[in-house]
Amino acid sequence: MNKLDSFYKKLLKKYGPQGWWPLFNPKTGRFEYHKNDYSLPKTDAQRFEIIVGAILAQNTSWKNVQKALMGLKEKDMLNSEAIKKTDEKILASIIKSSGYHNQKAKKLKKFIEFLDSKKSVSRQNLLNVWGVGKETVDSILLYAFNQPIFVVDAYTRRIMSRIYKKDFDYDTLQELFMKNLKQDQSIFKEYHALLVEHAKRVCKKESNCQECSLKRDCKSCDLLE
DNA sequence: CCCCAGGCCGCGC
DNA sequence: GCGCGGCATGGG
Numbered sequence A: 001m002n003k004l005d006s007f008y009k010k011l012l013k014k015y016g017p018q019g020w021w022p023l024f025n026p027k028t029g030r031f032e033y034h035k036n037d038y039s040l041p042k043t044d045a046q047r048f049e050i051i052v053g054a055i056l057a058q059n060t061s062w063k064n065v066q067k068a069l070m071g072l073k074e075k076d077m078l079n080s081e082a083i084k085k086t087d088e089k090i091l092a093s094i095i096k097s098s099g100y101h102n103q104k105a106k107k108l109k110k111f112i113e114f115l116d117s118k119k120s121v122s123r124q125n126l127l128n129v130w131g132v133g134k135e136t137v138d139s140i141l142l143y144a145f146n147q148p149i150f151v152v153d154a155y156t157r158r159i160m161s162r163i164y165k166k167d168f169d170y171d172t173l174q175e176l177f178m179k180n181l182k183q184d185q186s187i188f189k190e191y192h193a194l195l196v197e198h199a200k201r202v203c204k205k206e207s208n209c210q211e212c213s214l215k216r217d218c219k220s221c222d223l224l225e
Numbered sequence B: 001c002c003c004c005a006g007g008c009c010g011c012g013c
Numbered sequence C: 001g002c003g004c005g006g007c008a009t010g011g012g
Helices: A003-015 A044-056 A062-074 A080-085 A088-094 A101-117 A123-127 A134-144 A154-164 A170-180 A185-201
Strands: A023-025 A030-032
Touching: A003 A170, A003 A185, A023 A044, A044 A062, A044 A101, A044 A134, A062 A088, A080 A101, A088 A101, A123 A134, A134 A170, A134 A185, A154 A170, A154 A185
Parallel strands: none
Antiparallel strands: A023 A030
């Protein structure tokens, strides 16, 4: 078992399955995780919700994104037709809580233009869409389209940079994970979610090394200095 | 008051 | 190709 497999095992043991990506549940009226179910989305509506969430979540807390998604939901606007026909300024006001709302309103419209173009949903085509970069594109491919692509984010970088005491760029980290893990979208989904959880709870900006499940492998661990 | 959050674009060099 | 400022709200 390689290092990355072992990290995964330890994080999963500590935090349990995360159930990403959270989806709105009409019955409870809330956004809910779905532990151990890697088959979602089940409908185009759910797929679209993940896409919108991924764009709104750029450099923004999930709580603020939820409010924006709820706003869209309440106006029956969490669908491409409604977003398409709504004036960009109006749209921006509805998603205001997600921050950068003027930009994000434009991003949503640009992405819907892409979906309507019927171009194939490939990584290269998605990266050509204005407003979505590597992380957003990979999140969409993995969580909305169930493609085995590993998502790298600021948390992944922070954790890995501390463990190996060196900085990695996006492509290097993505390649590292994808070459060393089983090519399985459920593992990629879970691993990314676990890294987020670990970074939020333990490997924070001010790290909490004594509680860290990976401390024995970490070159930055305070306890070793 | 500060800093941060599930980034990306446009620009200058 | 890399670094930097701008984008913006809500919570701690």
